[in-house]
Amino acid sequence: MTSGDDKVDVSRRQAIAAFAGIATLPALLAVFDANAAPLVYELRPEPIAPGIWVIRGAQEAIERSNGGAIANITIFDTRDGAVIVDTGPSKRYGLALEALVRQLTGKPVVRAYLTHFHPDHVFGNQAFAANVLSAPRGVIDGLAELGESFASAMYHAAGDWMRGTEVMRPGTECSDGVETIGERRFRLMGLGGHTPSDLALIEETSGILVTGDLTFLDRAPTTPHADLARWRSSLDTLSAIAHARLVPGHGPVEEGARGIAQTRDWLSLVEETIRTAFDRGLSSNEAMAEPLPAWTEKVALARYEFERSVMHFYPKLEAGEWPRVDKAG
Ligand SMILES: [Zn+2]
Incomplete structure (x- = not known):
């Protein structure tokens, strides 16, 4: 064994000791370089109803500083065990x-x-048994197809936080309908548009509606796998559901449905601004610099996500692969 290997082993031992609470603070700090954040997720559950909590994700992009913990996670207590929605990054x-x-x-x-x-919602899967993990067929197949490329992107963006993370596919396929667990009734709705397969659910005894990334609130929606027309149709479905509280994929929990309206407004803004820029003959760089309306100033990552949307919709426009859909549709 070379001295280099020894060094690695020593720091690994120090890291393990540090996480076990054995090491002193200087030893803990010595494990990490000056730029690295300590690799401990501080999960702060916020009660939103009796026996129901949400862990809020940071309103940020996936970065080393947040370890990818940007999505909301919902926890339901039931007499037969706990139920969660999404598993983290x-x-x-x-x-x-x-x-x-x-x-x-x-x-x-x-x-x-x-x-x-999307990896910020499902890369915590390894902590749970396969048959506990439940998703629509489209999510299971999508993970099988794209999971590895998501994993390398996540390692790139979040670094050491990802160590040991592997793509794990759910062992239970769910379909539309009610699943009763303990005293709670989870009505599952297979929708789509943010990605090819999006699951939303309402727990009927509490009226808690969990939309996944079909809604974002005060944080700009991401569109790399979006079908905008289908997304709008899913928003129509969600807006017809009476709820006590709505948990968006990203952003604060609310009693109203501001997230549905804001997501719809954002999708229209992105589509219209990008199409108009393209029709005017702007380059993609020029399109990225187009002004955004004042209301987006209060939306986290508005410019960042708009630029990303230009980057993946512009090539589709250039290839004639982004058909114009009637706005009313
Ligand atoms: Zn997503």
């Missing part, structure tokens, strides 16, 4: 979530619904 997060749920409810997770295949 990494194995490390999933394990922390699993421990937190036991602490909050005194029970294991008996069901984890996955809203869609």
Whole structure:
């Protein structure tokens, strides 16, 4: 063994000791370089109804500073075990979530619904048994197809937070209808548009509506796998559902439906601004610099997500692959 290997082993031992609470603070700091954040997710569950909590994601892009913890996670206590919606961005997060749920409810997770295949929502899957993980067929197939490329992108963006994380496919396929767990009734709705397969659900006894990334609130929606017409149709479906509280994929929990309206407005803004820029003959760089309306100033990552949307919709426009859809549709 070379001295280089020894060094690696020593720091790994130090890291393990640090996480076990054995090491002193200087030892902990010595494990990480000056730019690295300590790799501990601080999960803060916010109660939103009796026996129901949300862990809010940061209103940020996936970065080393947040470990990819940008999506909301919902936790339901039931007499037969805990139910969660989405598992977070990494194995490390999933394990922390699993421990937190036991602490909050005194029970294991008996069901984890996955809203869609984006890594910030499903890369904590390894902390749970395959048959506990439940998603529509489209999410399961999407993870099988794109999971590895998501994994490398996540390692690139979030670095060491991702260590040990592997793509894990759900072992239970869910379909539209009600699943009763303990005293709670989860009405599952297979929708789409943010990605090819998006799951939304309402827990009927509490009226808590969990939309996944079909709605974003005060944070700009991401569109790399979006079908905008289908997304609008899913928003129509969601807006017809009476609810006590709505949990968006990203952003604050609300009693109203501002997230539905804001997501719809954002999709129209993106589509119209990008199409108009293209029709005027602007380059993609020029399109990215187009002005955005004043209301977007209060929306986190508006410019960043608009630029990303230009980057993936412009090539489609150039290839004639982004058909114009009647705005009323
Ligand atoms: Zn998403």
